[in-house]
Amino acid sequence: MPVHDVIEIIRGDRRALEEYIYSIYDRIERLEKTLRGFITIRKREDVLEEAVRANMEEKPLAGIPIAVKDNISTMGIRTTCASAILENYVPPYDATVIARLRSAGAVIIGKTNMDEFAMGSTTETSHFGPSRNPWDPDRVPGGSSGGSAVVVSSYMAPAALGSDTGGSVRNPAAYTATFGYKPTYGVLSRYGLIAYASSLDQIGLITRDALDTALLLEHMAGEDPMDPTSVDLKVSGLYRRLRDIGAGRSHLSARLVIVREMWEGVEENVAREVMRAIDRLSSSGYTFEETSIPEIRYALPAYYIIAFAEASSNLARYGIPIYGLKINPENMGWEDYYSEVRSRGFGREVKRRIMLGSYILSAGYYEQYYIKALKVRRVLRDRLLPILRRGYIASPTMPIKPPRLGEAIEDPLRLYAMDIETVVPNLIGAPAVNIPAGFVDSLPVGLQLIGAPMSDQDLLEVSRSVEDIIGISNTTPKTG
DSSP states (O other), X not given: OOHHHHHHHHTTOHHHHHHHHHHHHHHHHHHHHHHOOEEEEOOHHHHHHHHHHHHHTTOTTTTOEEEEETTBOBTTBOOOTTOGGGTTOOOSSOOHHHHHHHHTTOEEEEEEOOSGGXXXXXXXXXXXXXXXXXXXXXXXXXXXXXXXXXXXXXXXXXXXXXXXXXXXXXXXXXXXXXXXXXXXXXXXXXXXXXXXXXXXXXXXXXXXXXXXXXXXXHHHOSOBTTBTTOOOOOXXXXXXXXXXXXXXXXXXXXXXXXXXXXXXXXXXXXXXXHHHHHHHHHHTTOEEEEEOOGGGGGHHHHHHHHHHHHHHHHGGGBTBTTSSOOOOOTTOOHHHHHHHHHHHHSOHHHHHHHHHXXXXXXXXXXXXXXXXXHHHHHHHHHHHHHHHTTOEEEEESSSSOOXXXXXXXXOHHHHHHTTTTTHHHHHHTOOEEEEEEEEETTEEEEEEEEOOTTOHHXXXXXXXXXXXXXXXXXXXXXXX
């Protein structure tokens, strides 16, 4: 059940709230052993006590339980980044988005599984083991926010926070038939988000639909003095406007832009299903055009060069005994101790990205790789912004169906290529969403819409209309 419906049922009704919290924990008890969406689950009694207090105080989110990706700081709740190096780390502070949600009456139910330090596209690099897709437990749920998508899709939580560096919210949303929203860079404060690649990272949302995203966004967005990159996007009244769209009331129409290069390499049946959804939009008054931007082909390598370089710098801090992993330093010099902590603490994929990032930033290759990648980023922004000012770029969210467990993780090039559709918005700082578009072989397929920077409100309004026209939001997976 979407958050906005739950709030109407539980607001001011302690018994209804208690029944709802109990039903959530009953599903967790039944499904979590199979799906492994969480790393840490809070005690039911603690969540219930906080929820009842918020509900009785008539806070706007009325005690709604929210799941949180395990790279977002939560005071007093373990935050591991799915890594051995932070396995026992408990933050002494809340991320800004968490503090704002708590202030509005939301309650943190637990921390969700993810690829280690958000490095991956399948949730298989987690130190705690992979999550599984509720639509087919033999397949991955996507990543790196896979656990967040799993718990929302399987109704173990009504909504979840994720992070999106190159598609890590939209990717798992596409694979689990949920709504994934990556904001304009800076709309949600990054204070308290444990960094992967700082110029690309953005906290995002995975919900049942665009309406829930608008409701939560109103309580989370806004400039933050703790994050100098944050921006003040005005979202007051957004939920009310979305509520009046669709469901037989009114539809929006918009121009959709098909960039041919973003459909190259997409599996034929996936492309066909997404195009079928676009045809339905066309029949409902949406217009679309085709265009070519050859520079798009350089987006994926530019993204990974920038991401690996920034990851190498950001993860240099781990190796000193103030975080999670501690080893006995007896008879060790500083270099040996630092090396031992990082060898034991980091998984294979994280080590690979650190080493590649260090190579990219080395004196002999900095200009050859990193500077060229930054130039590509600027070219892409210059080429795409005029298009985004006149419409929304539409593409498949993911180029392939969810792989089976183990299929992609052993092939790094295949793993990285899964992000080919989703990295562009992060490179140019634009908002993007995943909207459930249909099914191929009973597996979910997603439609990605990309908007111009700071067009988040318009993008969510259009998404609400698109959901209503396509008509498959809030579908239920076979698991559970």
